[in-house]
Amino acid sequence: MQGRFHLYEGYSLCKVTFPMRIFKLMGVETIVVTNASGGLCQDFKVGDIMVIKDHINLPGFAGQHPLCGPNDERFGIRFPCMSDAYSKDLRKLVLDITAELGYSNFVHEGVYCMVSGPNFETIAEARMLHILGSDSVGMSTVPEVTVAKHCGLRVLGLSLITNKVSLDYSREEKVNHEEVLQISKMRAEMLQNVLVTFIARSHQVETINNSNCIYSNAV
Numbered sequence: 001m002q003g004r005f006h007l008y009e010g011y012s013l014c015k016v017t018f019p020m021r022i023f024k025l026m027g028v029e030t031i032v033v034t035n036a037s038g039g040l041c042q043d044f045k046v047g048d049i050m051v052i053k054d055h056i057n058l059p060g061f062a063g064q065h066p067l068c069g070p071n072d073e074r075f076g077i078r079f080p081c082m083s084d085a086y087s088k089d090l091r092k093l094v095l096d097i098t099a100e101l102g103y104s105n106f107v108h109e110g111v112y113c114m115v116s117g118p119n120f121e122t123i124a125e126a127r128m129l130h131i132l133g134s135d136s137v138g139m140s141t142v143p144e145v146t147v148a149k150h151c152g153l154r155v156l157g158l159s160l161i162t163n164k165v166s167l168d169y170s171r172e173e174k175v176n177h178e179e180v181l182q183i184s185k186m187r188a189e190m191l192q193n194v195l196v197t198f199i200a201r202s203h204q205v206e207t208i209n210n211s212n213c214i215y216s217n218a219v
């Protein structure tokens with residue numbers, strides 16, 4: 001896919017996640033989700049890649065959840081397990097690949113937190129997300145991953161850290177969307193290298209077949 005739908009654009013979460021069910025019906029087994037996010041973990045630098053190991057569905061806590069409403073049993077069960085949404089095998093494969101490509105210094109694993117946006121976080125909000133265990137924050141991805149996991153798709157998630165999120169009232173820098181786009185453009189080639197190698201090697205991981213799909217937006 002080129003682009004995605006966002007909650008902040010006014011789309012329902014049913015529409016935001018609809019492509020996942022289409023992929024499922026098409027026979028896709030694995031999806032790769034990429035996004036741009038702000039770094040909360042103080043070790044992260046702008047331009048780093050975070051392999052998503054888990055997420056926090058903040059809108060979901062407030063009832064903005066793509067699986068609310070009658071469950072469609074054709075896709076999955078009513079109460080899906082979400083503790084292993086991001087495949088361990090795929091994470092290991094991509095970490096091996098980034099090490100081989102010499103990218104280890106700027107690749108980390110971490111927890112992505114979704115907020116609805118469209119405003120970037122206040123400092124108090126950012127501090128709260130950090131205390132809650134989030135390493136990065138963005139406005140996408142989690143609904144799609146939730147629906148993908150519900151219908152049995154395997155997921156790899158990569159997040160490009162496009163800006164550092166301020167946790168400190170004395171910091172003067174202000175995040176803006178142009179910076180997000182600029183860093184995404186700057187790192188596009190590196191991410192393409194990782195993904196091309198990942199796709200070429202994905203047959204090494206048990207049960208992956210060629211039915212993979214890349215789903216990205218800013219990156």
Ligand SMILES: O=P(O)(O)O[C@H]1O[C@H](CO)[C@@H](O)[C@H]1O
Nearest residue numbers: 035036138139140180217218
């Ligand atoms: O769509 P993704 O890649 O998550 O992009 C992120 O960057 C945009 C804000 O600059 C938001 O859309 C946010 O979610």
